Amino acid sequence: MxxxxxxxxxxxxxxxFLDLPYQIYKDDPLWVPQLRIEQSGLVGFSFFGHRDPFYIxxxxxxxxxxxxxxxxxxxxxxxxRGHLVRYNDGVGFFGFFESVDSVEVAGMxxxxxxxxxxxxxxxxxxxxVNPSLNHTLGLLIDGFDKMPMFMMTYNPRYYENLIVKNGxxxxxxxxxxxxxxxxxxxxxxxxxxxxxKIKERTGAVLRTVNTKNFQRDVEQFLTIYNRAxxxxxxxxxxxxxxxxxxxxxxKHLMIPELTTAIELDGRMVGAxxxxxxxxxxxxxxxxxxxxxxxxxxxxxxDDVKSIRVISTxxxxxxxxxxxxxxxxxxxxxxxxxxxxxxxxxxxxxxTNHFSRGSLEKGGAIRTKTYRVYxxxxxx
Numbered sequence: 265m266x267x268x269x270x271x272x273x274x275x276x277x278x279x280x281f282l283d284l285p286y287q288i289y290k291d292d293p294l295w296v297p298q299l300r301i302e303q304s305g306l307v308g309f310s311f312f313g314h315r316d317p318f319y320i321x322x323x324x325x326x327x328x329x330x331x332x333x334x335x336x337x338x339x340x341x342x343x344x345r346g347h348l349v350r351y352n353d354g355v356g357f358f359g360f361f362e363s364v365d366s367v368e369v370a371g372m373x374x375x376x377x378x379x380x381x382x383x384x385x386x387x388x389x390x391x392x393v394n395p396s397l398n399h400t401l402g403l404l405i406d407g408f409d410k411m412p413m414f415m416m417t418y419n420p421r422y423y424e425n426l427i428v429k430n431g432x433x434x435x436x437x438x439x440x441x442x443x444x445x446x447x448x449x450x451x452x453x454x455x456x457x458x459x460x461k462i463k464e465r466t467g468a469v470l471r472t473v474n475t476k477n478f479q480r481d482v483e484q485f486l487t488i489y490n491r492a493x494x495x496x497x498x499x500x501x502x503x504x505x506x507x508x509x510x511x512x513x514x515k516h517l518m519i520p521e522l523t524t525a526i527e528l529d530g531r532m533v534g535a536x537x538x539x540x541x542x543x544x545x546x547x548x549x550x551x552x553x554x555x556x557x558x559x560x561x562x563x564x565x566d567d568v569k570s571i572r573v574i575s576t577x578x579x580x581x582x583x584x585x586x587x588x589x590x591x592x593x594x595x596x597x598x599x600x601x602x603x604x605x606x607x608x609x610x611x612x613x614x615t616n617h618f619s620r621g622s623l624e625k626g627g628a629i630r631t632k633t634y635r636v637y638x639x640x641x642x643x
Contacts, residue, residue: 272326296543297551317505337363341377346500354387359394370426402634413572432637440610440632452596462586473523482511485535492577534578536591540568569605
């Protein structure tokens, strides 16, 4: 084999990195391209004049596998300094992995990423993470029958073999749960008396996003997310610049009616929000926002009838008061009013027994499994 691994540094090499998925998935009807302008920033390129603020504090190096004139694989080695400071576990990450069905090509990519991370002091390589737990992560290993929901990963079945055959072992699974809207009225009827008592006891006030102060409210949502997930496996809070970037991104995608904030004494202490499943539209525009893709993506967002519930979080000091139940129950009438047909709750850690139990008791069905792997870095 004449395959060689080279850093994706030049404009052409970076273009080949971004173009590879279109080759790998060209015959896969379920694949949805990531928005190219977004992925470019997330792998540390300035391809579209914008680099994600994740890289203000962190670093990465992207590589492509080349066989003659063909690009046959890619990987990004990610040095998450925030993770290293928080956990002191020597873990570096790989992400944005794509490869032809070759254990040897994949092995060359993993070895190259491991060597780069090892040179930066890491002892373990973990992934796929694109580029952190605040973005997309995990290898799809179960649930290949449906198109992925917005901002969830997708990959060929053979990737699991490429990773396992190269010495990686499971460290954590994440799940996606699906629910039909027909389940909601019955669940809501059961929950309503409990929720009424919680509201009476706590004085909680529920509201949607304030459209006049949209950016501020979304930033508050993300601040709650940052604090609420402090004890979650592998979580690293977003820096202020990342919060502002994510808030700007989300405010264009959110439907205000599908958000809920909970306040105590005028202070926001919990939030829940869902996003329409934009993936069919992204697929239709081929992941390209320009020149007219953004219009097709964002117009008449309320026409999209599948949603993904991304976040339901309560500040730690209020988490034992039943406020999470209030947040979820408050979304039911909004979902029904917007004629939503189905909902995905994703992702949920396998170790999050409380959330898994709540969803399963409510009738939600586990439909997809995503896996994160570890491997020691041999120095």
